Amino acid sequence: MTIGIKGTMRKTTWNSKALHLLGAVALILSVSLEMTVPALASPIVASVTETTFSTDITDHYVHMPPTVDEGNLLIVLLVNDRNGTVTTPNGWSLLASGTNGVHVQLSVYCKIADGKGGGTTVNFVTSAAEEAAAQVYRITNWHGSTLPEISTAAAGTDMFPDAVSLNPAGWDVANTLWLAVAGQDRGDQSGHVAYPTSYTYGRNTLSSDGTGSCRIYSAHTLFSAASEDPGPFTIPASEQ
Numbered sequence: 001m002t003i004g005i006k007g008t009m010r011k012t013t014w015n016s017k018a019l020h021l022l023g024a025v026a027l028i029l030s031v032s033l034e035m036t037v038p039a040l041a042s043p044i045v046a047s048v049t050e051t052t053f054s055t056d057i058t059d060h061y062v063h064m065p066p067t068v069d070e071g072n073l074l075i076v077l078l079v080n081d082r083n084g085t086v087t088t089p090n091g092w093s094l095l096a097s098g099t100n101g102v103h104v105q106l107s108v109y110c111k112i113a114d115g116k117g118g119g120t121t122v123n124f125v126t127s128a129a130e131e132a133a134a135q136v137y138r139i140t141n142w143h144g145s146t147l148p149e150i151s152t153a154a155a156g157t158d159m160f161p162d163a164v165s166l167n168p169a170g171w172d173v174a175n176t177l178w179l180a181v182a183g184q185d186r187g188d189q190s191g192h193v194a195y196p197t198s199y200t201y202g203r204n205t206l207s208s209d210g211t212g213s214c215r216i217y218s219a220h221t222l223f224s225a226a227s228e229d230p231g232p233f234t235i236p237a238s239e240q
Contacts, residue, residue, distance in 0.1 A: 187215025
């Protein structure tokens with residue numbers, strides 16, 4: 001999936017787009033947001049908070065960042081083993097969700113923070129007991145009003161999940177924060193992990209070391225463009 005987040009100043013407006021979701025269900029989405037600050041201000045990834053669920057459960061209490069200020073954009077990236085339906089928590093918006101058969105599901109949620117909730121948890125309930133892994137991005141310096149755009153999802157089974165391109169409607173060329181995300185079935189295998197070219201601060205979160213596990217990958221980049229097509233991830237083994 002590809003998510004784009006737009007900055008605060010507008011020559012027209014800042015663009016931030018791109019968040020890939022891939023995985024052993026190669027899932028891809030794109031999201032875009034705008035911001036409003038002094039000329040050339042760009043969206044900033046202030047923190048990333050990870051949570052793992054190593055046993056099959058239905059209640060998944062995802063940790064929020066220790067600090068959450070009013071107006072921050074919170075993006076939750078959630079991968080769950082198999083394809084149980086996830087209930088969207090109150091106050092959150094579902095940006096996209098996709099599955100690869102019964103093997104794995106990747107979902108993206110977001111919320112504009114009211115200044116409360118730092119250091120708390122939010123329960124993402126699945127219809128069946130499943131392992132899961134989550135990453136929560138806290139974004140500052142974004143335009144503060146319109147939710148991100150996100151690309152369509154792509155599912156596959158290989159070692160190179162590749163997100164769908166994103167061209168947010170109505171955006172001009174501007175400084176944009178792009179997030180690429182991939183979710184995979186299992187993920188307990190050892191081997192090389194690589195992120196899309198020019199994307200930095202790559203992280204991967206594994207639910208457990210067992211065969212019933214799942215794994216989420218993400219990375220981001222910042223540059224001026226009206227659209228983005230991130231390159232592929234490389235994961236340790238061919239998986240959904």
